[in-house]
């Protein structure tokens with residue numbers, strides 16, 4: 001497996017977060033067993049950003065929730081600094097015991113509407129330290145300043161802030177826990193483009209300043225192209241393509257990645273005309289197709305794809321799970 005997360009190109013970078021053969025299943029009375037994540041492996045190096053991309057239902061958020069201890073791991077391992085994280089649901093882990101914080105898309109639902117902003121920001125710090133209320137407030141104001149909000153915001157309530165300002169507050173709260181890893185789960189997806197770009201720039205500054213490591217979960221390829229050094233593409237719970245962002249986004253090979261990029265006109269418009277269009281809607285994650293999970297939508301499908309599941313392998317400076325990667329490279333080389 002290619003070591004995704006080495007965007008700087010340095011082979012001696014530390015692997016901070018390692019995910020191996022992660023499987024997450026959900027059981028419900030109506031739908032039976034749904035395998036949301038089916039054997040995902042990732043290495044994320046310290047102070048890099050790995051983007052996990054894919055459509056709704058691809059398993060991105062389940063990977064995030066498993067890493068945070070918010071959902072049960074069926075099998076596989078998650079390690080930070082080579083130490084295993086618990087496989088059971090572990091709210092303590094979610095609260096940052098392992099140096100992980102998560103920022104969700106909906107900042108409103110993660111802030112207590114009754115609390116002044118400073119109290120929400122100081123929540124992780126208050127859980128760890130017995131400092132006075134005045135000291136917690138001072139630290140919260142300092143963090144608010146750091147994310148671009150003036151001290152006057154400290155006593156406001158969440159409903160008095162715009163969507164972008166609320167997301168800055170949730171970032172400040174994540175920083176209050178002194179995290180090493182921040183999971184950004186569709187954290188900029190609800191914002192308009194100009195606010196999104198400001199938040200992405202802020203995240204980039206914070207990463208450099210604090211040597212943060214990001215797992216950036218998104219279906220927004222524009223945002224991914226801006227922030228990520230490395231990319232892993234998920235389809236129905238499996239990694240289908242992974243590698244350096246400049247390789248995977250500029251020269252996608254897997255038909256699913258090509259289709260995702262084709263859907264975003266602003267990314268490499270010169271390559272759009274040669275991009276692959278996926279056919280139809282995603283399959284039901286509760287009932288994935290045999291063989292290659294993408295075969296019903298793939299314009300390059302052959303008989304083998306319907307019966308043999310493609311293994312993830314290294315090819316052309318990336319990991320790819322496709323029987324026809326070599327053919328697709330030739331077929332699309334001059335397109």
Ligand code: SF4
Pocket residue numbers: 254255256292293294295296298299300301302305310321322323324325
């Ligand atoms: Fe398409 Fe076959 Fe490759 Fe799957 S294995 S992406 S169906 S060509």
